Amino acid sequence: MRRPKIVVIGGGTGLSVMLRGLKEKPLDITAIVTVADDxxxxxxxxxxxxxxxxxxxxxxxxxxxxxxxxxxxxxxxxxxxxxxxxxxxxxxxxxxxxxxxxxxxxxxxxxxxxxxxxxxRVLPAADQAIVLKAEMTDGTIVEGESAIPKSGKVIKRVFVEPSDVEPLAEAVEAIEQADAILIGPGSLYTSIIPNLLVPKLAQAICDSEAVKLFVCNVMTQPGETDNYTVSDHLDAIYAHIGHHLFDYVIVNDGEIPPQVEDKYAEMGAKAVHLDLDEVTNRGYEVIADRLVLFRTFLRHDAERLSHHIYKLVENWMLRKR
Structure with a gap:
């Protein structure tokens, strides 16, 4: 069997951690990376x-x-x-x-x-920098990827300028040829959704017949996803794109040691709760496993996570044959 072509979309630390595991698998990887950082x-x-x-x-x-x-x-x-x-x-x-x-x-x-x-291959989502803005629930607009989580307000939606930004042609082509498309983990509103706001990129993902996977964050992010459950993450993406994007959702259900939870609580973060019924009622299949490691910070277990991803992609391709 040929190497499956997988497109991984996102930004931030979570994406890099996961890719360290995926590169050890027999996969043809294209990473499409956000260009909203400021x-x-x-x-x-x-x-x-x-x-x-x-x-x-x-x-x-x-x-x-x-x-x-x-x-x-x-x-x-x-x-x-x-x-x-x-x-x-x-x-x-x-x-x-x-x-x-x-x-x-x-x-x-x-x-x-x-x-x-x-x-x-590593490709930017677009070959120009985009400006990320957020409309907050009180109606104010906050400009800049780095300013949004620090605003002390609740995000209603994010949007990019220019709104008609053209995606990189190679990025669209990679999506069209993909056997699997993987989105996350990473900051929901400032690393993941900005890529999906590049209009033709989102359309290419929607049109693709590849298996589509979402890797949910382990912890909430202060100023961005406070108190979010797994279904809240998925609902936010749906609200921005207007499409049901994913076939599978990969989540951590491993226990987090109390002392680690306390450390994160001091920073205003807590474990993302898996509200399984809500997620499955929306039509997503859930893969749950102990997917975390703790060193200085909680990180995804790259080896375990990449094993699940590879198995899903392999099974999908066998089914298609």
Whole structure:
């Protein structure tokens, strides 16, 4: 059987963690990454060099790279001192340099991918930076991916400018050819939904006959998904897209140690509750397992998660034959 083609869509840390596991499976991976980031080093490079933000792309490249661990560590290195340098990661600066040398962001990513022996393709959702805005329940509008969770208000909806942003042609093509499309994990309103607000990208996902999987976050995110259940995550995506996107929802049902829950509670986060009846009543099939590891922070167990994903994709392809 040929390698299944899987398209993974999202941004942020959760996506990178998952990709570290998926790259060990016999899969043909394309990662489509959000370009709405406007904070930190990415935000500075975006505004000063008029380029899409490199941070999420850098993390995904590192996750899929076959490079020596030391090289990966060097590229993730963040300068602490130096006028103009402080706060920048070396990988972001390299992506900025590659963009300048290659002439455009997409070619810059492709060239750096060769240097890092990346397993798979990494594509931005669009080849221009998009501005993310949120309308809050009180009617106010908050601008900027980094400002939205800090507003202290409840999100009603998010939207992008320009609203008619064109997706990258290769990203649409990858979706059209995919055997599986995987969305999440990551910040719901600031990493996941922005990709789905690129009109032709969302349409391509809806039209695709691939198996569609949603990996739900383990913890709620303060200022973004406070008190959200699994069905609340799915309802938010449906409200923005107007389509029932997923066949399967992958969730953690492993216990989180009380001391870890206490640590997260101090930051205003708690475990996302699996309201199984609500999710299944909406027509989704649920795959639940102990999918978390705790080191400094809770993270998805990349190995276990990728095992479930690979099995689902493999079974789907066998059924189609």
């Amino acid at each position: 904070g930190g080093s990415s935000g500075i490079l975006r505004s000063e060099l008029q380029m899409p933000p490199p941070g999420d792309i850098r993390n995904v490249l590192m996750a899929l790279a076959d490079a020596e661990p030391l090289l990966t560590e060097v590229l993730q290195y963040r300068f602490n001192n130096g006028t103009g340098l402080a706060g920048h990661s070396l990988g972001n600066l390299m992506l900025a340099a590659m963009t300048d040398i290659a002439g455009d962001f997409v070619t810059g990513i492709r060239e750096l991918s060769k240097v890092l022996a990346v397993r798979g």
